[in-house]
Amino acid sequence: MSGRDPRGDLARNLYVVQLRIRRFEETVARLFAQGRLPGFVHLSIGQEAVAAGACAALREDDVITSTHRGHGHCIAKGGDLGRMMAELFGYRDGYCAGLGGSMHIADLERGVLGANGIVGAGIPIAAGAAYAFQVRGLDRVALAFFGDGAANEGAFHEGLNLAALWRLPVVYVCEDNGYAELTATAVHTAGPGVAARAAAYGMPAAEVDGTDALAVHDVVARAVERCRSGEGPTLVVARAPRWHGHFEGDPQRYRSRAELEQVRREDPVALLSRRLLAERWADPTWLEAMAIEIEAEVTAAVAFAEGSAPLDPEAMLRVAGVEERP
Amino acid sequence: MSGRDPRGDLARNLYVVQLRIRRFEETVARLFAQGRLPGFVHLSIGQEAVAAGACAALREDDVITSTHRGHGHCIAKGGDLGRMMAELFGYRDGYCAGLGGSMHIADLERGVLGANGIVGAGIPIAAGAAYAFQVRGLDRVALAFFGDGAANEGAFHEGLNLAALWRLPVVYVCEDNGYAELTATAVHTAGPGVAARAAAYGMPAAEVDGTDALAVHDVVARAVERCRSGEGPTLVVARAPRWHGHFEGDPQRYRSRAELEQVRREDPVALLSRRLLAERWADPTWLEAMAIEIEAEVTAAVAFAEGSAPLDPEAMLRVAGVEERP
Amino acid sequence: MTELRYWQAINQALAEEMEHDPLVVLVGEDVGAPGGAFGATRGLRERFGPERVRDTPISELGIVGLGVGAALAGLRPVIEVMFNDFLTLALDQLANQAAKLRFMTGGRAQVPLVVRTLVGAGKGTGPQHGQSLEAWLGHVPGLSVAMPATPADAYGLLRVAIRHDDPVVVFESLRQWNVRGEVTPGELPGLGRAAVRRRGGDVTLVSLGGALSRAMRACELAAAAGVDVELIDLRWLWPLDWACVESSLRKTGRLVVVHDAVGFLGPGAELAARAAERGVLTAPVVRVVPPRTPVPFSPTLEAAYFIGAERIAAACQEAVRNG
Amino acid sequence: MTELRYWQAINQALAEEMEHDPLVVLVGEDVGAPGGAFGATRGLRERFGPERVRDTPISELGIVGLGVGAALAGLRPVIEVMFNDFLTLALDQLANQAAKLRFMTGGRAQVPLVVRTLVGAGKGTGPQHGQSLEAWLGHVPGLSVAMPATPADAYGLLRVAIRHDDPVVVFESLRQWNVRGEVTPGELPGLGRAAVRRRGGDVTLVSLGGALSRAMRACELAAAAGVDVELIDLRWLWPLDWACVESSLRKTGRLVVVHDAVGFLGPGAELAARAAERGVLTAPVVRVVPPRTPVPFSPTLEAAYFIGAERIAAACQEAVRNG
Numbered sequence A, B: 001m002s003g004r005d006p007r008g009d010l011a012r013n014l015y016v017v018q019l020r021i022r023r024f025e026e027t028v029a030r031l032f033a034q035g036r037l038p039g040f041v042h043l044s045i046g047q048e049a050v051a052a053g054a055c056a057a058l059r060e061d062d063v064i065t066s067t068h069r070g071h072g073h074c075i076a077k078g079g080d081l082g083r084m085m086a087e088l089f090g091y092r093d094g095y096c097a098g099l100g101g102s103m104h105i106a107d108l109e110r111g112v113l114g115a116n117g118i119v120g121a122g123i124p125i126a127a128g129a130a131y132a133f134q135v136r137g138l139d140r141v142a143l144a145f146f147g148d149g150a151a152n153e154g155a156f157h158e159g160l161n162l163a164a165l166w167r168l169p170v171v172y173v174c175e176d177n178g179y180a181e182l183t184a185t186a187v188h189t190a191g192p193g194v195a196a197r198a199a200a201y202g203m204p205a206a207e208v209d210g211t212d213a214l215a216v217h218d219v220v221a222r223a224v225e226r227c228r229s230g231e232g233p234t235l236v237v238a239r240a241p242r243w244h245g246h247f248e249g250d251p252q253r254y255r256s257r258a259e260l261e262q263v264r265r266e267d268p269v270a271l272l273s274r275r276l277l278a279e280r281w282a283d284p285t286w287l288e289a290m291a292i293e294i295e296a297e298v299t300a301a302v303a304f305a306e307g308s309a310p311l312d313p314e315a316m317l318r319v320a321g322v323e324e325r326p
Numbered sequence C, D: 001m002t003e004l005r006y007w008q009a010i011n012q013a014l015a016e017e018m019e020h021d022p023l024v025v026l027v028g029e030d031v032g033a034p035g036g037a038f039g040a041t042r043g044l045r046e047r048f049g050p051e052r053v054r055d056t057p058i059s060e061l062g063i064v065g066l067g068v069g070a071a072l073a074g075l076r077p078v079i080e081v082m083f084n085d086f087l088t089l090a091l092d093q094l095a096n097q098a099a100k101l102r103f104m105t106g107g108r109a110q111v112p113l114v115v116r117t118l119v120g121a122g123k124g125t126g127p128q129h130g131q132s133l134e135a136w137l138g139h140v141p142g143l144s145v146a147m148p149a150t151p152a153d154a155y156g157l158l159r160v161a162i163r164h165d166d167p168v169v170v171f172e173s174l175r176q177w178n179v180r181g182e183v184t185p186g187e188l189p190g191l192g193r194a195a196v197r198r199r200g201g202d203v204t205l206v207s208l209g210g211a212l213s214r215a216m217r218a219c220e221l222a223a224a225a226g227v228d229v230e231l232i233d234l235r236w237l238w239p240l241d242w243a244c245v246e247s248s249l250r251k252t253g254r255l256v257v258v259h260d261a262v263g264f265l266g267p268g269a270e271l272a273a274r275a276a277e278r279g280v281l282t283a284p285v286v287r288v289v290p291p292r293t294p295v296p297f298s299p300t301l302e303a304a305y306f307i308g309a310e311r312i313a314a315a316c317q318e319a320v321r322n323g
């Protein structure tokens, strides 16, 4: 089922990516609840359309910087579920050999420069990658994902100023889920909102419904086009609520039951499946097949992770380039 | 010559303050050239009207944060020339007992929270002082001076966001002299300019001719009024060129002779003296008298400084609260 | 005497100081309505109002700078920086402003600022949330550094810090977060006083912050092996209670140091250096500290990284063997 | 062999490396058109173009972060942070990103980033421009730290740093800025190799960065007093050439350390600690280092703060007297 209609192909790809993110993270949530995953885990369930739509507008040789809530970004950029899952377990076959964990997953071959435990840190890093492409005369693009809360870090200001000043080929994608940790956006962000901040740097901005993967793709695709034609950076703000807590285990006392029910009605996966059927881009059998296929992918990923084990301490010292102790 | 016309009184005061700054810094330049002053010295000659106008809009119990180019701010807030000069010599009767130098002069009694060697650092500090006034229910105001270059520091972004978010009684006065060190503003500031950045935080902004002390006073007075009536912060951008190099000894290779001649034509001191005469706010005898009076003040300041000496090392350790060495 | 968890002791200290002095304010990410990312400020906003307990944007540099200005203008701000790894963003305001203002103004300015921050070491938080950077702050003239390891100290040291007229950084321990212990209301331990947790004559074991529980177990293990350890919980990296350490060393002649910070240029280096300067050692110093690598995420690797009680005990026995 | 001033040697190293590798770029405040606030990048923009030599906004965090991203995307960026006091603003990108990326990615990522920064110590620059914060960076796993004291090292160590595949912070010395010295074009000293500047059998004197000239004078003064000093210019705080220091200590049994950083938790603490761990000392260590106060502005106080040759020599004689 492909080729006949490029828009349909895109929509189906976006659906598959979203579903992959959804099932992967639902499984992570279950494993975490079972006490099988260490550390902090931040899930993006409800925000899948932003990662899927934005990365679909990129080439494989383009790069992204991600956040503490980065599973979706890595998956959307083509990351391997098994190596991601193994990393969450802290095992040696994980992307970071178990040394980084959820907040540091990176896949340099696929242009994932890394999730990040430091809010806002990916913003100047993406500008730097874009600067490298500019100096090297490549038409590659860098894209930075960050949250609404990150827009209040100095790194946002310094990064966007540099990007605009040097017309760097970088796209800034703010995932506005209405909260920074346990605090609502209005409490931490002055002014009309993140999008309005682009004008301060003479940078164009676009706002988009972050639960509509096709809309996100189209907006980001235009921004990427501007980058490749040397017109410089764009700030994209995509609104999409997160369903889960800030981190797994967060009781979400700061959100009303009504709000929690409401956000689940804006399910980006369900929205796109309805669209696929309505536009006749896919039929129920295909949806069925995809559900089964992705279930299998995730199951295989868990099996892969379970088949791995932690690195041994000596190997860790080698990775760090340290043999001796102080 | 007073009382008859408040506008005239203000204008005369502004003139006296500007002249005091001018003569003080001309003397500093001479002493530095003679090799009598250690360290870095940054002069504000050409920008005196900003310091004079802004501080004239403040009460004695209002506070300011200043910069590496801060002599004018301290003088305009009522600072003592002798203790300032002694500090430049590094002597114990200086404002900082010779421990700080030009970049750290502070006069807490007069609300000068300090010059600063770190570009942009005074911006969140001023927000903090304003927050203290707000919490303590006082109608005092904080004012932060900073340069065009400082507007690219993360501290600017974080400070203005906080000030706007909490409607803090703080006035941000950007002294735009067209350069950050040896680099022109256009090279380091993206977008339409510093004033345009206020909108990002929903903060009002005003631009003013920084060589016109009365205009600066009026703009800042309105901003101070907004603070006292609880309407929150304002960003004021005052354009005024510096005549001297970034620091004394800077050969200014980056400025054309034409530019250097042009800026001297926008002399804020001369402008105001002409205005005083034109408006009949003062006559030549008064100008003459002031010139002599201020010359005497500065001479006395140098004499005061020369009569002082460095602190002894043991006293320094006591100031630092350290008796022992590691 | 009441029994409290470590985090509850922090909460109680904050409540009492805010009650005691209306100029004390709390400012930080999630400290207000949510009551803190880990609960330490629970109930304080309701009790003292939104003016004095402020949720902030994610702006570490800005909020520490705000604290500096607030302190200069008469408040006694307590700023929370969620994890000490994030101090990396706020160090200009902490090290160049807060720490230096008194000195830079010839002794005139006063910055009664407290920065509370968390050490995630030992809780699977990984490379950017598991560091212990107290050595950085200890190296900065003008800053005091507290490292409470028990509920009593989480309460007492924080109150001392809030009443101190110069800036103090308090490193709280996520590892100790839920530990229970006796807290004596009203108690105000001396600034910069270490605590001898166990008397012993063979070896002086100095422990910092969250390493205490393992150090205590190590004492038992060593005792079982016939080595009598004197355990000093340093409590403050600055002011440093060297007198306490040296008097113990004059008795034992042997020094073992344990902490969660990287060993290279870590707190143990200064302690070992002083011992070497004073010539009070009969045996080589042993630092049982993490290697010069970031904190690994993998729990098994992390456990090895933050040196367990067995290896600490072994180090004490080694010290005895070597002189 | 050509004779160059310290700053000219930096300029030459940059020029040669940019010539050698088109992926080397220079980014920093005033490094382009103005040729650097102190001239170190003079002529490079004209020679290599505005793409590769970029003037930046005053955004230390942003430009170091830009360097991290550029390095991840294939460049070898050399970022200038004017004074090391301003690193306080960039430490997240330096310590949490650049330093940890290789480790955090299980060894996969590579960040060939160089940060050049200046130590203003000794030039009347005062509390916020006169610090020497190398101990902070040395404490961070994943960072290498170079401290060139001579024109030859300003040239050689910088070239080594640029060719290294992991991040290096180079602390240049304003005190040495105009010192003249022989430079051997093409020379590439080993990463982390100390230099023995004088052979001697009585005392091992270790000097860091800009303290070298005073240490050399101290050697002469001590010699005149009959004390034969072996002077080691450490050159790198990490990788630390401990083998060089220890072999000297096995000969002398006496350690004196001099540097411009604050003594408490400074570089000397780690050296003294290692000596105490190895048990190679016959006399107490002496650290001739600044007290735990900010750098005073007053030139006379500053001169006393940064310990002169006489006191260094006296410390060497003291070490001999004490064992």
Ligand SMILES: Cc1ncc(C[n+]2csc(CCOP(=O)(O)OP(=O)(O)O)c2C)c(N)n1
Residues within 6 Å of the ligand: A068, A069, A117, A118, A119, A146, A147, A148, A149, A150, A151, A177, A179, A180, A181, A246, C029, C058, C060, C082, C086, C089
């Ligand atoms: C510099 C820094 N400050 C604080 C934190 C703690 N923290 C982790 S996630 C988070 C909220 C981020 O909010 P946002 O950027 O909106 O992303 P979201 O979690 O909503 O996806 C905070 C404050 C951090 N990791 N880094």
Ligand SMILES: Cc1ncc(C[n+]2csc(CCOP(=O)(O)OP(=O)(O)O)c2C)c(N)n1
Residues within 6 Å of the ligand: B068, B069, B117, B118, B119, B146, B147, B148, B149, B150, B151, B177, B179, B180, B181, B246, D029, D058, D060, D082, D086, D089
């Ligand atoms: C954080 C920081 N970065 C860099 C410097 C070096 N420096 C001193 S003044 C200056 C330029 C400041 O420009 P601007 O804010 O426009 O003030 P101006 O000097 O023009 O008055 C710079 C880069 C500094 N002191 N602090």
Ligand SMILES: [Mg+2]
Residues within 6 Å of the ligand: A147, A148, A149, A175, A176, A177, A178, A179, A180, A181
């Ligand atoms: Mg958010």
Ligand SMILES: [Mg+2]
Residues within 6 Å of the ligand: B147, B148, B149, B175, B176, B177, B178, B179, B180, B181
């Ligand atoms: Mg300027």
